Amino acid sequence: MTCEEIHFGPVWFIPGVNRGRYPHCNSLYIHGPGIVIDPASDEKRLLELRDREGVNEVWLSHWHEDHIAYLDLFPGATVRICRRDAPPLEDLETLLDWYDLSEPHRGYWRRALLDTFRYRPRRVDAYLAEGDSFSFAATTVQVIETPGHTPGHLAFYFPEQEALFLGDYDMTSFGPWYGDRHSSIEDTLASLRRLRRLPARRWIAGHESGVFTDNADERWRRYEGVxxxxxxxxxxxxxxxxxxxxxxxxxxxxxxxxxxxxxxxxxxxxxxxxxxxxxxxxxxxxxxxxxxxxx
Ligand SMILES: [Zn+2]
Known part of the structure; x- marks a missing residue:
């Protein structure tokens, strides 16, 4: 378990500020094609990546604010997300609707999204879907649809690195979130079981612990147990x-x-x-x- 930046070949784990705790997350950077996955980690490090290495695309595991913050650092990048999770990215009121927020909480959240998370409506350039596979010089990325947390939540598997980016199935002691209008406990359970079966040896969580390589069965059992x-x-x-x-x-x-x-x-x-x-x-x-x- 670690919270330092780690490079698995071209797949770079970018730890979030404050151990990737909300309102931050952990990011991935794919060196070569210049892809950032879930940019809400660390503004300073993301700026370095942008200015020294290059960021051509931003991919999102899902639409939640603690995964899309800092998207504004990459105004020219191609944005990809699952089609089912795209609407809140393109419209703030839709995002608030998807949390089922009414006043006075809706006003609090509207302000937080605009100020803390720097939310600006962003047009999606292309959709990611189950079965998509992208080959680069030293790695392949396979898109795994894992609904439940959100309807279009995605995980990303890197077979050469035997690494699995879990997005917000984050293996924290708090447990999974499935409280939005379109979230589902049944789908969450099915997605956790699917992720558990993938032949990974390195798991990369979207918050806190970051990368882990041991006791996977016990971690999955505890997380679902919550x-x-x-x-x-x-x-x-x-x-x-x-x-x-x-x-x-x-x-x-x-x-x-x-x-x-x-x-x-x-x-x-x-x-x-x-x-x-x-x-x-x-x-x-x-x-x-x-x-x-x-x-
Ligand atoms: Zn989330």
Missing amino acids: IHEREANLLALLARPHNMREIVEAWLIYKKPREPVAFFEFGERALSMKHLERLMARGLVAERDGRYVRV
């Missing part, structure tokens, strides 16, 4: 009826109240709602008069 643990905790809470506000105030996801409230309450509600929907679809929870209860 999903099942959240669901079990919610089911236990609903032995007695709770309304949505009471569920949020139980802090089952983040474990305790955190600041800024606009961020964490939103996340707590969004992830809890996805679990509620899943439990109701399976007939394990029912809604009665605005309260949810185990049946």
